[in-house]
């Protein structure tokens with residue numbers, strides 16, 4: 371089965387001057403791609419263009435070699451999309467809601483009933499299928515969001531910030547669930563939290579101000595960060611000075627002093643110890659983001 375998504379210098383401008391996405395060129399095949407970047411970096415805009423919900427202002431998007439501007443309905447047949455916010459009808463049960471969406475997506479009635487049961491099973495929600503959506507937790511709602519995106523057994527699954535609002539346990543469950551889909555599909559998952567994709571995505575696209583700043587892998591990112599991550603335990607004044615002078619990826623306050631995790635090519639302090647990077651350090655080095663004080667090590 372061919373499964374290729376290509377972006378050729380794709381751009382989108384809102385109003386006269388704000389380029390939400392600019393000059394994005396990509397070639398994507400099966401597997402999971404993590405689209406990572408801070409809020410406002412253009413992830414949603416790019417995903418909406420890929421999902422045919424927004425026409426590109428510039429450039430072309432090709433699915434299996436054909437421009438989706440003219441063959442959008444073909445792509446929509448094999449597309450599952452879970453937007454950042456989707457409307458759930460609180461009075462519907464999960465089963466009613468999914469049957470309704472299956473009908474909207476044009477699945478024949480006989481097939482729809484079976485498929486609704488299948489997707490409920492995939493997201494492990496059969497037990498709650500007769501409960502009203504208004505009574506669901508955030509994690510349960512997200513599972514239904516994924517279930518609706520899977521109704522047509524999509525080749526291309528696009529998921530926009532699925533873990534926002536989930537508690538840590540729900541996050542882990544959700545990651546495992548998504549990870550199980552990737553084998554025979556192209557899954558694009560956007561997040562501003564690198565942990566959401568670190569174990570699953572073979573490829574990471576780091577977005578910054580509408581552009582793909584890095585097209586890389588977790589391993590390559592980590593490799594680049596070797597030798598550039600330090601910890602130092604010091605007094606409050608020195609810690610304060612270091613925080614202003616360097617990029618900091620973590621802070622812990624202890625009775626022995628304040629321990630900073632510092633990202634720097636050079637040793638930031640004579641007592642600083644070089645430590646092994648984790649993906650978050652590596653990402654912050656590329657993204658150049660200063661972490662707010664209070665972040666954990």
Ligand SMILES: Nc1ncnc2c1ncn2[C@@H]1O[C@H](COP(=O)(O)OP(=O)(O)OP(=O)(O)O)[C@@H](O)[C@H]1O
Pocket residue numbers: 384385388389390407408409410411412413414415416531562
């Ligand atoms: N409909 C719109 N009209 C005007 N500006 C918009 C619109 N949608 C997004 N933007 C702007 O475009 C830029 C990119 O936004 P976008 O939502 O694509 O980023 P994002 O990385 O998905 O962020 P978030 O996770 O916060 O949604 C931001 O500056 C945003 O304010």
